Amino acid sequence: MATDKKVYQFIAHEPSMFSGKIRPYLQYKNIPYETVIPSVEVRQEILIPRVGWSVIPVIITPGDKVVQDTTAIIEYLEKEHPHPAVVPPTPRQNLVSLLLELFADEWLMIPAMHYRWNKLEHKKYIDVQSGRIIKEHASPLEQMENLDDFKNYRFFKNSIRYMGVNKDTTGEIERSYQEFLEDFQQHLNRYPYLLGYQPCVADFAFCGPLYAHLYRDPVPGYLMKCQAPLVASYMERMNSALLSPTHDVVNGKAVKKSVSPDKQGFLPGDEIPETLQPILQRMFTEQVPVLLDTVKYVTQYMKDKPDVDVLPRVIGWHNFKLGSVTSRRSIYTYPIWMLQRISDYYRSLSSGQQRMIDRFLDRYPRGQELLQADLSGCRVDRMDVRVRRAESAKAKL
Structure with missing residues (x-):
């Protein structure tokens, strides 16, 4: 564990849905952090004693305070690092951000979990992600073997039935998700973020299921990139990728492009983009x-x-x-x-x-x-x- 107390420790894992919500937030806010992978040792000696539950993500502040739950983490860090703000200051936009955070956290989780655990084509990829932690000291090929013997793996794999994912609903889950992708792509054709030209809390919430599961996992990742490439690009942008030209050339030197005032911040006048209406309707x-x-x-x-x-x-x-x-x-x-x-x-x-x-x-x-x-x-x-x-x-x- 690091000893530099000026840096937050971010206990998280790349395939974890809710880790995918906080990581781009930390990057966007330029908050210094180091990632701590939740190994068996970290879970037993830090998470369970200090959080009471083997759950991620968790941040440990420079003052050694433990904060768990993505909503609580963002609320805490917004007070400590208020600029640039991700909470819209106007009532309608803030309410929509809260609603879409709830939609992402609790409803987009359904297709995220369905595609991860029901698509046998990418089972080996999913298993090696889990095996790196569960069987840390085994060889890479051994890490993906016999994971059903482990309680934590079975818990996530079997949790989908409690969410209503079953043979009767999978067709509708996929239909609804693919319609959502098309709706979101139409929105991103007009605006780079949900509420205009600056990310709000809901943008980071969308990154949870959309990045960690539906972009990274092979089967839904292929679907997203082929059917809704603007959504895939949004996932990459939210995770700090630079995809469009950022500089002009002036007198033979690269100079960062200026951004016109009407392409900055949340939309003026507490406006909700019309292109969000299909997502809210869903x-x-x-x-x-x-x-x-x-x-x-x-x-x-x-x-x-x-x-x-x-x-x-x-x-x-x-x-x-x-x-x-x-x-x-x-x-x-x-x-x-x-x-x-x-x-x-x-x-x-x-x-x-x-x-x-x-x-x-x-x-x-x-x-x-x-x-x-x-x-x-x-x-x-x-x-x-x-x-x-x-x-x-x-x-x-």
């Missing part, structure tokens, strides 16, 4: 019904089990619909915390700003219903990868 059509159903089930669970403090990550099963298919998936408790952040932000706005948001959401199915959802019976606080009953909720018992 979120409200596919994911929002699941979120609202989750609110109902978690509220009932917390009412029925008042003595439960730390909620299980999964509390049962419910129906969900994707395209023409209805299937079953687990009821996850963690998205309640992310939805709560969005609801709290909305309620912090002035009445005039709320009316403006309401008008904007009127175009989406159940748009206002999402922000008006009653979360009073399922208030939670985040802890590692789980949530617990909020202190305010305990006081009402």
